[in-house]
Amino acid sequence: MSFTSRLRSVFSLAEKSPKADLTEYGSDSVSYAVSGGSRRLTETERQWDLRGRQGSRTYRSMRLDDSHIRGLRRAQNLPLVQATAQIDPADPDDPDAVAKADLVREVLIDDYPWRSFVSDTMLALDYGFAPFEIIWYRDQASGYLRCYLELRPTSSIAVEDIHINNGGIDHVVQRPIDGGERTIPGEKLVWFCHDKEGASFQGTPILRSMYRPWKIKRDLEMDLPSAVRRLAGIPDITYTGTLPTEAKRTLEEIGERIGLSADGFSLHGDNVSVQLLTGNANVGDILEAIRYCNRELSATCQAQVFDLGTTTGSWALGKTLNDLFANGVQAEAKYREDVLNASGGVIHQLVAYNFPRDDNRPTLRFGHVQAVDMRSFAQGLLWMGQAFQQLPEDLQDWARAELNAPEGPPVAQLVQPRFELPPAAGAGFEPVARASECSCAHGLQLAEDRELRRAPRGAERYVALAEVDRRFTDAKQAVREATQATRDKLIAELSRRAMAAQEAGKLAQFAAGQPPMVDKLTAEVRAVLDEFYRAGREQVSDELERQERGEPVYEPPLEERQTIAAAEKPPRKLRRAVAAALPDPEDAIEVEAAAIARSIAGATLAAAAHAAARVAAGVPLDPGGFTEAVTRDSDGAALRFGAVVSDMMQLGRATEANERASDIAYGQVSAILDANTCPVCEAADGFQSEDLGEVDALAPNPDCEGGANCRCLPIFILRGVEEAA
Secondary structure, three states: OOOOOOOOOOOOOOOOOOOOOOOOOOOOOOEEEOOOOOEEEOOOOOOHHHOHHHHHHHHHHHHHHOHHHHHHHHHHHHHHHHOOEEEEOOOOOOHHHHHHHHHHHHHHHHOOOHHHHHHHHOHHHHHOEEEEEEEEEEOOOOOOEEEEEEEOOHHHOOHHHEEEEOOEEEEEEEOOOOOOOEEEEHHHEEEEEOOOOOOOOOOOOHHHHHHHHHHHHHHHHHHHHHHHHHHOOOOEEEEOOOOOHHHHHHHHHHHHHHHOOOOOOEEEEOOOOOOOOOOOOOHHHHHHHHHHHHHHHHHHOOOHHHHOOOOOOOHHHHHHHHHHHHHHHHHHHHHHHHHHHOOOOHHHHHHHHHOOOOOOOOEEEEOOOOOOOHHHHHHHHHHHHHHHHHOOHHHHHHHHHHHOOOOOOOHHHHOOOOOOOOOOEOOOEOOOOOOOOOOOOOOOOOOOOOOOOOOOOHHHHHOOHHHHHHHHHHHHHHHHHHOHHHHHHHHHHHHHHHHHHHHOOOHHHHHOOOOOOHHHHHHHHHHHHHHHHHHHHHHHHHHHHHHHHOOOOOOOOOOOOOOOOHHHOOOOOOHHHHHHHOOOHHHHHHHHHHHHHHHHHHHHHHHHHHHHHHHHOOOOOOHHHHHHHHHHHHHHHHHOOHHHHHHHHHHHHHHHHHHOHHHEEEEEEEOOOOOOOOHHHHHHOOOEEOOHHHHHHHOOOOOOOOHHHOOOEEEEEEOOOOOOO
């Protein structure tokens, strides 16, 4: 792996694994070796009045005495000081991770002067670095080892007293003004450094670039008062003949009072001529030079936006320059996150000292420090809410990172634990059938491929398969059809309100409001869910009665149906989560109905706002096209809940079976209603178990590659007829 054509490769694929060369050959040119293995930094500052303690005094004078520098630095500091900060657990569902996050939050934010600490960290911009010592103490009440961070002034730590080793600070020697030396080990330090270059942990103060224009400006301001006095003129006193001594003394006193000093006036006889010559410079030139120095100072802080409109330039440039300034402050926030979250840092030590394991460490995160245009922000949220969930996951992660938005809930919070098919089912039962015996039935087929269903076997012969299949088909359109009339009224009303809000400039407020007619939609959706829930119970009741009578259902073969391609996999099923949280089916139905109604009404509201925003952006859209666009999104929202409706039928089947569990010998999974079967459902087809919960967990199958299109069905066999079945 050589990097020039003149050198042979150090190793090749045919040789054994190479060994790394651990020797350090180069030099960082900013440090020199001392005993003990560490290296001392060297002072590279060439200006004498900016070195060591003298430099700290100069920088302190700059940041406190100069009003312009003071204002610029406060403008940089305040957005970060006021920004929100939070501690995110590594896993919100893990009690260990949550406990660690709670402790770190208490120590660093809740019980600590957090904003004062952030303000102190910004001293790194003024002096190049800002060191903090970690002071540990034992909390007697909780037993935890806690800490606070104490600032160590940069003036007490010379550059030569910073010792580095292996790319980090090994220790520093502090020489405070009260005398003596204090050695602070590196693991006890939290070190903030501005514009560090290589191993130069002394950093580069932002005031260093300001020094030259500040010095010129200071000299100009010192000369300004005398220049003003000179421009006011010099008193000229002329006398005739010989002036008595007493009279001359009187005139000199008068001249001093007028000229304010003995050399501020002229006293001469009539035979002496006095002429005052003035240059081209004036007070305005001096003030303009001072303003030029101020602009140079602003450029150093990336704060040119504050100078716009004062002399030259236009506020039209404000957006670009303001973004530049805000991005600089946001970068400082990110840097502080990196320092506090670093491996071996204060958060790591808090976890390691108080818990058996140092994994699951939380992370500190700042909120955005940039000012937000609330109207644009609300409009952006509206548009993002319509399309964000449709984006690929990697694109969603990128968008969250760009917005500094919190991460979405982990998958473990949304998806129920995967049910693994046990090797032996129930009381020794084995699967009795496969969903498809065709050799090509591996995975989902293309949408245009069709396949005949197999004939029913065993207990499937007691199921009215045609009626159940019709219910599955009707579920797709049930919510849309039941709510059509109400949604037509809702669409008309929201379209009218959206256009009125757009004309009044209040579209963002409209988009953030609550849609009307939610109660009426809830009642209509509830009726649909109730109907399918009752149908599921009736299906199981009828199937068990047929088994008791020994009368299987004889009906013509089911028709073919197209298979949904895997790429069209809908979102996860909702019944699992709702049923787990609300064991009472009636409560589950009520919660689902309200959620569906709010979702449909919210989608209709968002569609109306989006259409109005398009009109405002200049997209030609007549009233008919406006209504059509809103209707299309509203219909799409209603169609999304077909899987929930069919889930209610499955919930009804499971509820009826649970109530008659004492009469049922076992349950069985049937995939007969799927025209094509994915490998997951094919493996579960025919699975039998005395535990009805296991059967319910697989029908419909939460891991089906067809998602919400799974038609796997739970079938239940009565005691005494299982052999016949």
